[in-house]
Amino acid sequence: MTRELHLNAIYSAAGGNLGGWRAAGSPELAGVDFPFIARQVRRLEAAAFDAVFIADLLAVPDSHPDVIERVATVNDSLEPITLLSALAGVTSRIGLIGTASSTYNQPYTLARTFASLDHLSHGRAGWNVVTSLIDAEARNYGSDTHLAHADRYRRAEEFLQVVYGLWDSFDDDAFEWDAETGRAFRESAIHRLDHAGEFFRVAGPLNIARAPQGRPVIAQAGASEAGRAVAGRHGELIFSGASRLEDAVEYADDLRRRAEESGRRREDILLFPGLSVIVAPTRAEAEDRYEQLVALTHERVALGDLEYWLGNVDLTVHDLDGPLPEFPQSNQSHSSQARIYETARRENLTIRQFVDKRVRADGIVVGTPEEIADRIQTWFEAGAADGFNVSFPSLPGSLDAFVELVVPELRRRGLFRSEYRGRTLREHLGLDRPVSAHAEAEVEAEVAVATR
Structure with missing residues (x-):
């Protein structure tokens, strides 16, 4: 099968650049204007983007007042899963990935939340697993300081194992809905978890049927040693912060090696470096738009x-x-x-x-559609990227320009699809649907009996 480029949109309604909210055409209160957000996401869906990704921070940062009052932090803070659940009702194909912290949540709550989103969207949910960043978040959840770096990654590791177990609470074929006998599901097809670990005690089972995707797609962006270890063991869609090709290639090779060492296949993970773009029909126009953006920061x-x-x-x-x-x-x-x-x-x-x-605005790629496509193709063919997290410095202008100018050029080169060929996020990404751990155990037991 020919390798296919993937595109994911990092969506910030106020614009991905610090001064983007000041750009002409950017609506006031864009971050809480759902009709505006829905129009942009449907635009991405019409362009066959794999997914839209909503980042999150659980606090207003402890920055100087002169900084805080000049950014759109509090204008761009709809809770991600609430927003994605609303978007599930006005879209039909695009994947819906949300950030949620393993430090300031409980596994049962998040397992239920993301399973619900996967059901609501008919299999389009993804979870960006983060361990959170700053003390300001800790103070909103009863602590003075943030959990130590190593501790929060140990917590994340256990958190993921608990969530996986909860997502496998029901077998895929558990529900019978037999009106004649009055039996809704087979009791033998529901599984308690009874987890007791360093950070969590969770009995289970989860009170929701197994998700359409089996498990929502796991996204992760770890770049520290601890973060890379978690990403190699668990990440399926890996966000990369590398800005240079050689660094992106090294990161991709390292993560694929870690995946193999964890008993996974290299193709079980997809690498998505970030890509912020200003594009116009001519180089001069693109540079003019870039200078306008610079003046806003x-x-x-x-x-x-x-x-x-x-x-x-x-x-x-x-x-x-x-x-x-x-x-x-x-x-x-x-x-x-x-x-x-x-x-x-x-x-x-x-x-x-x-x-x-x-x-x-260092790191923004500025140019014509051909120049932007050259950059994407070079990284893709070098193995530095399976796809890109595209961010839009200001909205709606830079999103419209990318969809209208870059996407057609990628299609002309045979790199990007013209329409969806599946319905779930896993199908878009070419990722397998995970088999339940209980089904795997049954198969292993049958094989053991057969080979005696």
């Missing part, structure tokens, strides 16, 4: 973004024309902090120069 916001990813430090007390200070490893994203220092050292950047890169 306030320098203090860009500095605040850097402070955030370094662990909510205060850079204003340092010489902005001096080198970026080496702060202790933060308790949020180890990999993001490491990437910042690696870039600063490699390019010998001062704080001001690094901030200027953020103001200049």
Whole structure:
């Protein structure tokens, strides 16, 4: 079978760029304007995108007031599963992936929530498993500080195992609905979990039929050592933050190797680097749109973004024309902090120069449809990507431009489909439907008897 490119949309209603909400045509309160959001997602569905992905943060970040008041944080905060459940009713094919934290949730609740979304959408649900980032989230859930990095990944590992067990509570053929006998399902086809571990005690079973996909698709974005370990064991759709081709190839090879070491196949995981795009019919038009976007990003916001990813430090007390200070490893994203220092050292950047890169919207790919397609094709054919997480710096303009200009060029090259060929997210992605652990156990027992 010919390898097929996948496209997933990282959807932020206020725009994926820090200043994107200020762009002409961006509606006020876009993040809570469901008709606006639904129109954009249906536009993506008409273009046969595999899925739309909704990120999440469980708090307003502890940033300086001059930063917080200039970003759309509180304008872009609909709870993801609520939003995706509403979108399930106004779409029919596009996958629906939502972020949910394994640190500030309980396994039974999330297992039930995502199984419900999978039923509501007829098999289009995906769960982006995160361990959360910041102390502000912890304070909303009864703690002063965030759980230590290693501890929250151990918790995530156990959390996933419990959720898998709950999703397998009912056999696929458990329900009979026999009106004559009055039996709805076979009691032997429902399974208690009775889990007792380091972090959780969960009896089960889950009180909902097995999901249409067996299990919703598991998305993960771990880049630290602990994060890569979890992604290699569990991730099916892996979000990559690599911005350079060689880094993306290394990350993809590493994750596929880890998958094999965990007893999985290399093709059981799909790598999706991020791709933020400004595209126009001509290079000059694209660069003009880029400059317009750059002008919308306030320098203090860009500095605040850097402070955030370094662990909510205060850079204003340092010489902005001096080198970026080496702060202790933060308790949020180890990999993001490491990437910042690696870039600063490699390019010998001062704080001001690094901030200027953020103001200049560094990482956005700017060009014509052909140039954007060249970038996508190069990464795809190099094995750095099975697909891309496409983000749109401002809405609706950059989304419309990508759909109208880049998607047709990808199709012209034979890289991207013109229509859906399945109905579930797993079918879109070419991922197998997981067999229930209980069905696997029965098969193994039958084989053991047969070979005696």
